[in-house]
Amino acid sequence: MTTQATEPQFRLEQKRKILGDFPGPKSVELAARRAKVVAGGVASSVPVYVADADGGIVQDVDGNSFIDLGSGIAVTSVGASDPAVVGAVKEQVEHFTHTCFMVSPYEGYIAVAEQLNELTPGDHDKRTVLFNSGAEAVENAVKVARVATGRTAVVAFDHAYHGRTNLTMGLTAKANPYKSSPAGSFGPFAPEIYRVPMSYPFREEAEIKGEDAARRAITMIEKQIGAENVAAILIEPIQGEGGFIVPAEGFLPALAAWAKDKGVVFIADEVQAGFCRTGEWFASDHEGIVPDIITMAKGIAGGMPLSAITGRAELMDAVHAGGLGGTYGGNPVACAGALAAIETMKDQDLNARARSIESQVRARLEKLAAEVDIIGEVRGRGAMLALEFVQPGTAATTKAPNAEATKAISAACLKEGVIILTCGTYGNVVRLLPPLVIGDDLLADALDVLEGAIRAAAA
Numbered sequence: 001m002t003t004q005a006t007e008p009q010f011r012l013e014q015k016r017k018i019l020g021d022f023p024g025p026k027s028v029e030l031a032a033r034r035a036k037v038v039a040g041g042v043a044s045s046v047p048v049y050v051a052d053a054d055g056g057i058v059q060d061v062d063g064n065s066f067i068d069l070g071s072g073i074a075v076t077s078v079g080a081s082d083p084a085v086v087g088a089v090k091e092q093v094e095h096f097t098h099t100c101f102m103v104s105p106y107e108g109y110i111a112v113a114e115q116l117n118e119l120t121p122g123d124h125d126k127r128t129v130l131f132n133s134g135a136e137a138v139e140n141a142v143k144v145a146r147v148a149t150g151r152t153a154v155v156a157f158d159h160a161y162h163g164r165t166n167l168t169m170g171l172t173a174k175a176n177p178y179k180s181s182p183a184g185s186f187g188p189f190a191p192e193i194y195r196v197p198m199s200y201p202f203r204e205e206a207e208i209k210g211e212d213a214a215r216r217a218i219t220m221i222e223k224q225i226g227a228e229n230v231a232a233i234l235i236e237p238i239q240g241e242g243g244f245i246v247p248a249e250g251f252l253p254a255l256a257a258w259a260k261d262k263g264v265v266f267i268a269d270e271v272q273a274g275f276c277r278t279g280e281w282f283a284s285d286h287e288g289i290v291p292d293i294i295t296m297a298k299g300i301a302g303g304m305p306l307s308a309i310t311g312r313a314e315l316m317d318a319v320h321a322g323g324l325g326g327t328y329g330g331n332p333v334a335c336a337g338a339l340a341a342i343e344t345m346k347d348q349d350l351n352a353r354a355r356s357i358e359s360q361v362r363a364r365l366e367k368l369a370a371e372v373d374i375i376g377e378v379r380g381r382g383a384m385l386a387l388e389f390v391q392p393g394t395a396a397t398t399k400a401p402n403a404e405a406t407k408a409i410s411a412a413c414l415k416e417g418v419i420i421l422t423c424g425t426y427g428n429v430v431r432l433l434p435p436l437v438i439g440d441d442l443l444a445d446a447l448d449v450l451e452g453a454i455r456a457a458a459a
């Protein structure tokens with residue numbers, strides 16, 4: 001028996017509508033207020049201010065409606081005002097907003113842990129801890145791995161992104177803007193972080209199999225760090241900010257097998273790729289990887305701030321009582337949001353929806369890639385898709401990054417009312433992260449705009 005997926009319900013008309021030149025007067029006024037009070041170190045991708053958001057639409061304070069291909073960086077997979085999330089949050093907030101789980105605990109936290117232990121890869125005995133942000137989840141995964149192994153070294157990869165706190169800045173690969181810029185450095189960074197080569201098929205000198213790319217990284221670990229010193233390998237199964245890099249098949253399983261053999265904790269950072277984004281509950285599922293610890297955040301709670309780590313019971317329970325926690329971690333309102341968002345993912349079968357988005361986007365963009373000479377590669381999984389841009393005609397040779405075209409394309413899309421995010425070590429990747437509930441017509445309209453912008457940049 002198959003159950004029919006339910007259809008999403010929207011409040012806002014799912015239609016792109018740009019009334020005139022923007023930013024409009026109300027956004028201009030807010031920008032002026034902001035400039036006086038908000039620190040300049042916080043930058044925004046779009047110049048308009050939000051009044052409402054629903055499904056695939058973000059509406060600004062001047063009445064313009066944009067198509068959202070960013071989901072607030074892969075967060076609002078169920079939409080920015082999913083009725084189930086809204087209802088659950090309202091219900092919870094009327095009872096208690098906070099008690100602190102470390103002071104007086106409540107059921108929502110336990111119910112989220114039950115869901116995560118069930119949904120994450122592997123059927124071993126698991127334990128979960130809840131936090132607020134992705135960076136906090138990564139920090140705590142490292143804390144657990146260090147206590148459980150009695151070792152200190154953490155291995156991270158080229159192009160990795162793990163956050164902006166001190167430890168996670170150190171784990172992140174890219175200097176500017178995350179760690180430093182000509183204006184100064186946020187360092188010094190935490191010690192015992194080691195970086196090894198990633199599998200980045202598009203940019204390998206010569207084609208290299210996943211297992212061989214893993215061997216390259218493992219040799220470096222064994223020769224330069226020593227396996228016996230390594231607490232954890234930390235890796236994004238599909239890299240996010242680094243450029244939506246999907247490693248060669250076999251790379252992740254080979255690393256995981258090595259880690260298991262050496263008693264190294266394998267941590268999958270699924271903060272961006274988790275929760276149906278790639279067409280599976282977790283990106284690890286595509287290659288049958290069973291991480292020892294998995295970090296989660298972005299898509300987890302329909303926009304409410306919540307993060308989590310779920311791991312093998314024997315690792316997680318190695319930490320002394322009181323060693324993990326935080327004032328707001330697993331806030332009851334955020335937990336209510338997560339439980340509702342997960343229900344929506346199941347009810348609307350958003351894994352299937354992500355796969356459907358992939359086939360629609362790939363059909364368009366792969367055809368376009370054959371026609372214009374600045375698309376180096378179309379890649380990704382599910383609704384986590386990207387285009388890497390190169391200088392004209394270099395896709396098969398030098399692959400010289402084309403950050404200028406990337407910038408021009410995202411600016412042209414925005415002008416037409418489509419919010420597009422960029423990423424990549426070389427700033428030359430356009431990433432597509434639509435809410436998974438986006439309708440086919442709205443998605444097609446956004447792809448028309450994107451295609452026009454790419455053709456214009458290639459001309």
Ligand SMILES: *Cc1c(COP(=O)(O)O)cnc(C)c1O
Pocket residue numbers: 132133134135136138161162163164236240241269270271272273297298
């Ligand atoms: C966004 C992200 C983080 C950091 O999450 P925050 O909530 O911004 O702290 C960590 N890891 C990955 C893979 C991410 O994409």
